[in-house]
Structures are given as structure tokens and as C-alpha cells.
Amino acid sequence: MSEYQLYCFAQSGNAYRGALMLNLIGADWKPVWYDFFGTAPQRTPEFRESVNEMGEAPVLVDNVRNKKLSQSGVILTYLSDLTGQYKPEGEDAKLEALRWIIFDNQKVNGFLGPFRFLKNFAPTPGDPAVMEFLKGRAQAALAIVNKRLEQTPFLVGDKPTIADISMTGYLYYPADEFGFDIAKDHPAIGAWLGRMKALPGWGHPYDLMPGYPFGSKPAV
Amino acid sequence: MSEYQLYCFAQSGNAYRGALMLNLIGADWKPVWYDFFGTAPQRTPEFRESVNEMGEAPVLVDNVRNKKLSQSGVILTYLSDLTGQYKPEGEDAKLEALRWIIFDNQKVNGFLGPFRFLKNFAPTPGDPAVMEFLKGRAQAALAIVNKRLEQTPFLVGDKPTIADISMTGYLYYPADEFGFDIAKDHPAIGAWLGRMKALPGWGHPYDLMPGYPFGSKPAV
Numbered sequence: 001m002s003e004y005q006l007y008c009f010a011q012s013g014n015a016y017r018g019a020l021m022l023n024l025i026g027a028d029w030k031p032v033w034y035d036f037f038g039t040a041p042q043r044t045p046e047f048r049e050s051v052n053e054m055g056e057a058p059v060l061v062d063n064v065r066n067k068k069l070s071q072s073g074v075i076l077t078y079l080s081d082l083t084g085q086y087k088p089e090g091e092d093a094k095l096e097a098l099r100w101i102i103f104d105n106q107k108v109n110g111f112l113g114p115f116r117f118l119k120n121f122a123p124t125p126g127d128p129a130v131m132e133f134l135k136g137r138a139q140a141a142l143a144i145v146n147k148r149l150e151q152t153p154f155l156v157g158d159k160p161t162i163a164d165i166s167m168t169g170y171l172y173y174p175a176d177e178f179g180f181d182i183a184k185d186h187p188a189i190g191a192w193l194g195r196m197k198a199l200p201g202w203g204h205p206y207d208l209m210p211g212y213p214f215g216s217k218p219a220v
Numbered sequence: 221m222s223e224y225q226l227y228c229f230a231q232s233g234n235a236y237r238g239a240l241m242l243n244l245i246g247a248d249w250k251p252v253w254y255d256f257f258g259t260a261p262q263r264t265p266e267f268r269e270s271v272n273e274m275g276e277a278p279v280l281v282d283n284v285r286n287k288k289l290s291q292s293g294v295i296l297t298y299l300s301d302l303t304g305q306y307k308p309e310g311e312d313a314k315l316e317a318l319r320w321i322i323f324d325n326q327k328v329n330g331f332l333g334p335f336r337f338l339k340n341f342a343p344t345p346g347d348p349a350v351m352e353f354l355k356g357r358a359q360a361a362l363a364i365v366n367k368r369l370e371q372t373p374f375l376v377g378d379k380p381t382i383a384d385i386s387m388t389g390y391l392y393y394p395a396d397e398f399g400f401d402i403a404k405d406h407p408a409i410g411a412w413l414g415r416m417k418a419l420p421g422w423g424h425p426y427d428l429m430p431g432y433p434f435g436s437k438p439a440v
Contacts, residue, residue, distance in 0.1 A: 053364060054323055054364055067312075071319040071322045073318065073322045074318050081311075091301075095294050095298060098291070103274055103291060105330075126353075127347075127349035127350075129347035129349045130347075130349050133346075137334075144274055144275070
């Protein structure tokens with residue numbers, strides 16, 4: 001059995017944060033397909049009881065230390081504390097990383113995720129007013145991230161930390177899944193995505209997680 | 221000069237988390253009015269430069285240790301680590317508290333806040349489809365919180381922690397500001413709000429923070 005298992009699915013930028021972290025730190029891990037959009041037992045009350053009461057991916061299972069953790073921000077914190085990798089150095093940097101992780105979860109990928117879900121995967125498409133609302137909120141938050149990345153190569157200074165891994169969330173998915181190009185609209189984010197992509201162990205969400213949703217998988 | 225200052229305003233449940241924490245731990249603190257809805261200099265680029273690049277309240281200034289922190293989750297973590305109060309006991313509980321804090325920021329108060337803003341304070345009222353979207357997301361997340369609070373008196377077990385203080389966010393504001401009654405729709409949340417209210421030092425957002433927005437302030 002591998003050291004870690006990650007409940008995840010290819011469409012989830014939230015789950016991607018966990019998958020990317022595990023790959024970047026060179027962990028011995030295996031994805032477990034969480035069929036969020038399907039009719040599989042994962043969405044039943046029993047799944048909520050036994051795996052995650054919040055009903056969300058990702059969920060990390062640490063088979064060695066017998067732990068089960070959900071919320072990507074928790075998983076990132078746990079793995080960086082455990083391994084020392086991508087860990088912000090010192091208390092101030094740790095708080096600064098947490099600041100960006102919460103901002104990301106609430107306002108960046110927190111709005112991009114529902115937008116992309118409603119655009120691509122929902123049983124009925126999102127109402128145009130809802131789509132405009134979510135896009136507006138996400139773009140405003142992305143502008144704040146862009147401004148930060150004009151000043152420092154990574155969110156918390158010169159080195160990549162878990163805050164950067166969190167922020168990648170939905171940002172490597174193809175532009176046509178959004179209808180706008182995040183990297184072009186926010187050039188400093190585009191450059192930073194390139195720096196993150198160059199890290200040893202980096203992988204695309206469609207390569208790291210099972211369940212590519214659009215037929216045969218393109219080269220990414 | 222007081223030990224702490226908190227940039228806040230009465231309408232902000234996000235800022236309330238910081239104000240409530242400071243009051244519950246018996247801190248020497250003063251609110252600084254952040255005129256978020258006004259035309260005051262706080263919303264200018266200069267304010268973003270000098271106080272908070274994210275343009276949000278709350279911001280905590282620690283005058284003794286010379287620190288300036290934003291994001292309520294960061295402020296709560298900082299103050300509980302510093303004082304030992306409302307601090308989750310042990311690493312597992314700390315991660316569990318972080319799990320609820322991120323869930324709250326993204327899905328509970330993260331959707332309630334914009335809903336209440338669009339209903340009460342926005343220059344033009346929110347589109348009905350947007351209001352329905354935000355309410356639906358918030359109610360689904362509140363149901364998950366309610367289920368947890370049917371099982372334990374506080375979010376992380378038997379004692380209140382920073383996760384509970386975070387979760388109170390917008391939940392003490394009057395039901396007519398939402399058009400639905402959260403405590404009645406989710407009875408375990410209602411009971412928990414009563415337990416939180418009984419803590420020494422508890423205060424209502426309209427009492428702890430300046431700038432009551434609806435004319436003369438009612439008894440709360």
C-alpha cells in the first residue's frame with residue numbers, strides 16, 4: 001500500500017492542490033477516484049459519514065500515521081509541517097502563507113471553481129447573471145494576486161511555499177474551459193505559473209488525477 | 221495607545237471575528253473605523269499600499285509587537301497562539317480548527333457575506349438569480365455545520381476555539397437583513413449561537429464595531 005492516498009478527480013482544482021503537493025515533495029501516493037459528478041456511492045450519506053462530512057474532495061489518507069484529512073489548506077499545512085518542504089520559514093511567513101491560502105479559498109479559486117463548474121459540468125448551465133457575478137469577483141481577486149506577483153517571484157517572497165501550491169488550484173486548466181485567459185489577463189500570474197511549472201515533480205491536473213471529463217485526453 | 225487596534229466596521233461579519241476574539245480574550249483594544257461603504261480614503265490605492273493590499277477588513281495592528289495582520293483566520297490564529305486562549309489543543313485539533321475556518325471562509329460566511337451585502341448595502345440590488353445562488357450555497361454549507369453541531373457542543377469538541385469564533389461571522393445579524401432566519405432553519409446552530417453568546421466578553425457586532433448603517437441603533 002502506498003504511504004498516501006488522495007481522494008480526487010480530474011475536474012477539481014481544489015483536489016489538484018493536494019495532488020500537486022504530493023508530487024512536488026516526491027511522496028509515495030496514489031489517487032483514489034472520487035466520482036463527484038457521477039452516481040457512485042461517494043456522494044451518499046454513507047460517504048459523508050465515513051470519509052468527509054463536508055462532502056468534498058480532496059481527502060488525504062496517511063496510511064503510515066493513520067490520519068484522514070480534508071480541506072486542501074489543511075492537507076498542504078500537514079504535509080509541509082511533516083516534511084519541511086514548501087514550508088514558509090518562520091512564524092511571520094507562516095501567517096502570511098495562511099493569509100493567501102484563505103484569500104485564495106474564499107475569493108480566487110473559491111469563485112473560479114463554481115464558475116468553471118457551472119460553465120462546463122452542471123446539469124443546467126449557470127444563469128448569465130450568476131456567471132457574470134462569479135467572473136467579476138474572481139477577476140478582481142486575481143488582479144490582487146497579480147499585483148503581489150509583480151513584486152515578488154512567489155506569494156511569500158523568493159521561494160515557493162504551500163501558498164503558491166494552493167493558488168494554482170484552477171489556473172492550469174485550459175482557457176476555453178473559462179472563456180477567458182487568466183494568464184493573458186494577468187501577466188504576472190502567467191509568468192508565475194511558468195515558474196511553478198518548472199518545479200521538479202510538477203504535473204498538470206489532467207495528468208495527476210483520474211477522470212478526464214471531455215472524452216479522449218489531449219496532450220497537456 | 222491601546223495594545224491592539226482593529227480596522228473594522230459594523231456591517232462586516234468578517235471584521236466581527238477579530239473584534240469578538242479581542243473582546244473574549246479581554247484584550248486592550250480599540251476599533252478603527254474602516255469606512256468601507258463610504259468615500260473615505262480607506263478605499264484608495266494608498267490605503268491598499270499602506271494597510272492591506274487585499275483591500276479588506278479586518279486588519280489587526282499589534283502596537284506592542286509591531287505587527288499588522290489581515291485575514292480574520294490569520295488574526296485568530298495569531299491571537300490564540302500568543303495568548304493560549306481559544307487555542308485548539310494539540311496538532312490534530314489545530315488542523316481540525318483550520319479545516320472549519322477555511323470551510324467557513326469559502327462556503328459559509330464566504331457566501332453569506334456577499335448575499336447580505338447585495339441585499340442591504342450595494343448601490344444596485346443583487347440580481348435575483350445571484351441572490352438565489354448565494355443563498356443556496358450558504359444554506360447547504362450551514363446544513364453541514366448544523367450536522368456537526370448536533371454531535372459536539374462546539375466545532376472542535378467540547379470547548380470553544382477560534383473555529384467557533386470564525387464561524388459566528390455574520391450569524392448574529394438580524395434575520396431581516398437576510399430575509400431568512402438561520403437559527404430557526406438550523407436549530408443546532410441556533411443552540412450553539414446561544415452557547416457562544418454566554419461566553420464572558422461576548423458582544424454583538426453592532427456593539428463592538430463602529431458605523432451602524434441603518435440610522436439609530438436598536439437594542440441588540
